[in-house]
Amino acid sequence: MGLPRFGRPIDGKSSPNLYVANCGPAVGLSFNTIATVFSTFGEVIGVYAADESGTRVIVSYVEESSAQAALKALNKRPCPDLAGRFLHIQYSIVQPPKQVLTNDSIPVSLAAKDLNIPGLYLWPEFITSAEEEELLASVDDMPWKTLAKRRVQHYGYEFIYEVNEYPSGVGLSPHIDTHSAFDGLIFSLSLAGPCIMEFRRYTDGAWLQKPDLDADSKEENSDCGSNFVRRAIYLPPRSMLLFSGEARYAWHHYIPHHKVDLVKDNVIKRGSRRVSFTLRKVREGPCKCEFPQYCDSQS
Incomplete structure (x- = not known):
C-alpha cells in the first residue's frame, strides 16, 4: 500500500532513519548503490525516495546507533563512494499513514x-x-x-x-x-x-x-x-x-x-x-x- 511516510523528529531527536539530500537517481546514484555505502555503518532496512525530485532519499537502519554513526561520518562532507557528492543529512521519523482518500476524492474510472x-x-x-x-x-x-x-x-x-x-x-x-x-x-x-x-x-x-x-x-x-x-x-x-x-x-x-x-x-x-x-x-x-x-x- 505504498512506502512509509517520513517527517522531521520533534526537538531534533535522533532516530534510525536519515534524510539525505544531494543524493538519488536524478544525480546518477541508484538506491542499491546508496544502500551499499550506508550499510557500512549497520544493517539497512531500505532506501526510499524522500520526494519526487530524485535528489533526496530516506535511509532506514535497523539500529538507531547505525544512523548516528552514518550522520557523524557523512554529513556535510563529500562522499567518494557516492560520486563525491556533498551530502546533507538529518534525522527523520516514520509518520502515521495518511488516509489516501480525502474528502475531495471521488471514484476513479478506467474507461x-x-x-x-x-x-x-x-x-x-x-x-x-x-x-x-x-x-x-x-x-x-x-x-x-x-x-x-x-x-x-x-x-x-x-x-x-x-x-x-x-x-x-x-x-x-x-x-x-x-x-x-x-x-x-x-x-x-x-x-x-x-x-x-x-x-x-x-x-x-x-x-x-x-x-x-x-x-x-x-x-x-x-x-x-x-x-x-x-x-x-x-x-x-x-x-x-x-x-x-x-x-x-x-x-x-x-x-x-x-x-x-x-x-x-x-x-x-x-x-x-x-x-x-x-x-x-x-x-x-x-x-x-x-x-x-x-x-x-x-x-
Missing part, C-alpha cells in the same frame, strides 16, 4: 465510457514503450519554457499563457480550453507517468463565480457538488485522450495536485514526471458550438 461524458474517448497503450522513449528523448533534446508550476514546449503556434496563468500554489485549475482559439477536437497523449484527470460540469452561470480550487480544497466526498457534477478517470502512460463535442466545450477538466491516487482500491504513486503532448488545431473564424454559456465567441 471513458464509464464517465457518461459525451465526446470523451480514451485509448490505453496508444503508442508502444519504444515510441514513448523516443518521444521523451526528443523533447529532452529541445529547450523548455519554464512556467510557475511546469515546463512547456511549443510546436507551430505558441500559446500565450498570460491569458490563462495559474496562481501560485494552485495546480492545473479547472478550465475549458478557449473556444475561439481552438477547433473542436483536442488530443492529449500522456507519457512517462500516470495521473488522474477530473471533469466538472457546472450548472449554468455557476462556473463564472467558481474559485480556482486545487486538490486539497474542502469539497463534498461525492460526484455531485453544490453547483457541479464531477467525474474522474485514470490516464496511464502511453494513453491518448480525446476531447470532442460536449466533453470539449462544456466540461471543465483539471489534474488534482496529488502525489498518490486511489484507483480501484490500488494506490498509484505519481511518477517523478509526466509529459503530455497536447494537439490542438487553431480555429479559423468564431466558434458556433451548442454551448453558448461557455463560449467566448458567443457570450
Whole structure:
C-alpha cells in the first residue's frame, strides 16, 4: 500500500532513519548503490525516495546507533563512494499513514465510457514503450519554457499563457480550453507517468463565480457538488485522450495536485514526471458550438 511516510523528529531527536539530500537517481546514484555505502555503518532496512525530485532519499537502519554513526561520518562532507557528492543529512521519523482518500476524492474510472461524458474517448497503450522513449528523448533534446508550476514546449503556434496563468500554489485549475482559439477536437497523449484527470460540469452561470480550487480544497466526498457534477478517470502512460463535442466545450477538466491516487482500491504513486503532448488545431473564424454559456465567441 505504498512506502512509509517520513517527517522531521520533534526537538531534533535522533532516530534510525536519515534524510539525505544531494543524493538519488536524478544525480546518477541508484538506491542499491546508496544502500551499499550506508550499510557500512549497520544493517539497512531500505532506501526510499524522500520526494519526487530524485535528489533526496530516506535511509532506514535497523539500529538507531547505525544512523548516528552514518550522520557523524557523512554529513556535510563529500562522499567518494557516492560520486563525491556533498551530502546533507538529518534525522527523520516514520509518520502515521495518511488516509489516501480525502474528502475531495471521488471514484476513479478506467474507461471513458464509464464517465457518461459525451465526446470523451480514451485509448490505453496508444503508442508502444519504444515510441514513448523516443518521444521523451526528443523533447529532452529541445529547450523548455519554464512556467510557475511546469515546463512547456511549443510546436507551430505558441500559446500565450498570460491569458490563462495559474496562481501560485494552485495546480492545473479547472478550465475549458478557449473556444475561439481552438477547433473542436483536442488530443492529449500522456507519457512517462500516470495521473488522474477530473471533469466538472457546472450548472449554468455557476462556473463564472467558481474559485480556482486545487486538490486539497474542502469539497463534498461525492460526484455531485453544490453547483457541479464531477467525474474522474485514470490516464496511464502511453494513453491518448480525446476531447470532442460536449466533453470539449462544456466540461471543465483539471489534474488534482496529488502525489498518490486511489484507483480501484490500488494506490498509484505519481511518477517523478509526466509529459503530455497536447494537439490542438487553431480555429479559423468564431466558434458556433451548442454551448453558448461557455463560449467566448458567443457570450
